[in-house]
Amino acid sequence: MLPDYDLVILGAGAAGLATAIFAAETAAQRQRALHIAVLDSAKKIGAKILVSGGGRCNVTHDEVRPDDFNGSRTIIRNILAAFDAQATVRWFAALGVPLKREETGKLFPVSDSARTVVAALLRRCDELTVPILTQHRVSDLTVEQSGLFVLQHEQGTYHARRVILATGGKSLPRTGSVGSGWDIAKRLGHSVTTTVPALVPLVLREKMFHAQLAGISLPVELATFVTGKVVDRRVGSLLWTHFGVSGPVVMDVSRHWTLARAHGHAVELRCNFFPGRDFPQLEKWLLETASARSRVSLRRALGERLPDRLAEALIQWSGIEGEAILSQLTREQRRVLVHSLTNFLLPVERDRGWNFAEVTAGGVPLEEINFRTMESRLVKGLSLVGEILDCDGRIGGFNFQWAWATGYVAGRAVAASV
Numbered sequence: 001m002l003p004d005y006d007l008v009i010l011g012a013g014a015a016g017l018a019t020a021i022f023a024a025e026t027a028a029q030r031q032r033a034l035h036i037a038v039l040d041s042a043k044k045i046g047a048k049i050l051v052s053g054g055g056r057c058n059v060t061h062d063e064v065r066p067d068d069f070n071g072s073r074t075i076i077r078n079i080l081a082a083f084d085a086q087a088t089v090r091w092f093a094a095l096g097v098p099l100k101r102e103e104t105g106k107l108f109p110v111s112d113s114a115r116t117v118v119a120a121l122l123r124r125c126d127e128l129t130v131p132i133l134t135q136h137r138v139s140d141l142t143v144e145q146s147g148l149f150v151l152q153h154e155q156g157t158y159h160a161r162r163v164i165l166a167t168g169g170k171s172l173p174r175t176g177s178v179g180s181g182w183d184i185a186k187r188l189g190h191s192v193t194t195t196v197p198a199l200v201p202l203v204l205r206e207k208m209f210h211a212q213l214a215g216i217s218l219p220v221e222l223a224t225f226v227t228g229k230v231v232d233r234r235v236g237s238l239l240w241t242h243f244g245v246s247g248p249v250v251m252d253v254s255r256h257w258t259l260a261r262a263h264g265h266a267v268e269l270r271c272n273f274f275p276g277r278d279f280p281q282l283e284k285w286l287l288e289t290a291s292a293r294s295r296v297s298l299r300r301a302l303g304e305r306l307p308d309r310l311a312e313a314l315i316q317w318s319g320i321e322g323e324a325i326l327s328q329l330t331r332e333q334r335r336v337l338v339h340s341l342t343n344f345l346l347p348v349e350r351d352r353g354w355n356f357a358e359v360t361a362g363g364v365p366l367e368e369i370n371f372r373t374m375e376s377r378l379v380k381g382l383s384l385v386g387e388i389l390d391c392d393g394r395i396g397g398f399n400f401q402w403a404w405a406t407g408y409v410a411g412r413a414v415a416a417s418v
């Protein structure tokens with residue numbers, strides 16, 4: 001039986017499109033005919049890219065290090081080294097999408113529009129005559145004895161020499177990423193680690209004061225304790241919302257919370273509203289302020305360092321009278337207050353779920369692929385790229401960088417080997 005395609009890429013998200021482009025370009029450079037198709041269940045391609053970065057698409061970050069990711073760091077390092085942030089900048093410039101750096105180090109299209117990213121990727125596929133077949137949801141993938149892959153999709157069956165799984169994880173399922181690639185990989189013998197929402201806002205218990213603080217954003221230090229041990233500590237911006245907490249630092253730590261919960265471990269998020277200052281330093285500051293300004297109210301003193309509404313909420317939370325004079329606090333009151341200010345237990349009830357998650361933590365273990373080619377170590381001729389793999393980056397363009405880099409490695413390798 002002759003295959004319909006040399007290569008079928010399953011999923012036309014960031015990773016699938018990048019893989020298709022790099023495979024087709026490599027084949028063209030080698031003057032080889034490579035019959036490729038990209039299959040996607042969605043009706044319209046690019047939905048997730050379009051909503052990314054608030055509609056501006058944070059394409060990458062000017063400094064990308066393995067430490068910016070969770071997963072097997074040595075393997076991640078090797079993959080990122082093959083296609084780094086500078087390579088992404090050059091690639092996008094060649095695609096007609098120049099990038100600009102923002103103060104945070106995040107890189108966005110100069111156009112400030114994710115549409116230009118989707119349009120450029122689709123245009124390049126078109127130039128390379130790579131068809132993107134929409135409404136082609138694949139329900140099963142098997143390997144015949146001949147080594148050919150058989151793909152059952154909603155319009156029929158295709159046979160292919162090589163298949164690349166680029167089906168993503170489960171974040172924002174309405175874009176088509178429903179986790180079906182994991183089932184396909186599992187049926188072919190791969191394992192899948194526990195998968196949970198990551199880069200996701202967190203819901204606080206109702207009796208907390210978050211709703212009255214909605215809209216306030218401030219730098220904090222967040223420490224994550226799992227079964228009593230610190231697994232992560234980072235400083236960044238926290239945003240109070242009507243449901244709980246969000247903002248970059250919360251999004252970044254959320255994967256530790258969701259994963260610990262999924263594993264049934266006790267997990268706590270502790271917040272220091274004075275990043276860089278510990279309990280003794282803050283207590284010393286309060287004592288010094290009290291002796292220098294004996295009539296100053298607690299609300300006023302704290303309000304000079306924290307947003308007013310938060311200062312007030314923390315004073316109340318500590319069981320202290322709103323109009324209390326700082327110098328008149330008892331030692332016990334002062335210590336309870338300092339504890340609230342430097343080691344505040346965020347009473348997280350749950351995460352906001354897949355519909356609000358930007359990425360997935362967990363997936364197919366990186367140890368099950370060859371990082372030089374992205375080919376499966378278990379199934380010859382199958383490769384995996386992007387979010388389907390057990391690797392998740394922090395907020396800031398790192399997850400797209402993972403999609404481009406894995407697509408580059410897989411696309412070039414497959415074109416060279418078919």
Ligand SMILES: Cc1cc2nc3c(=O)[nH]c(=O)nc-3n(C[C@H](O)[C@H](O)[C@H](O)COP(=O)(O)OP(=O)(O)OC[C@H]3O[C@@H](n4cnc5c(N)ncnc54)[C@H](O)[C@@H]3O)c2cc1C
Pocket residue numbers: 010011012013014015016039040041042046048049051052053054057058059060136137138139166167168169171172175176177178179180181357358359385386387388396397398399400401403
């Ligand atoms: C709201 C939001 C904002 C984000 N912003 C950023 C950002 O600014 N910067 C950044 O770096 N990252 C961002 N991310 C993360 C980033 O978008 C993802 O990590 C990245 O898109 C993953 O790419 P992927 O190609 O691996 O998977 P996906 O983009 O999820 O693509 C998978 C594709 O496979 C298709 N598919 C799935 N199953 C099947 C099947 N059985 N048959 C056929 N097709 C199938 C799906 O329809 C989908 O099109 C954001 C994510 C979200 C949700």
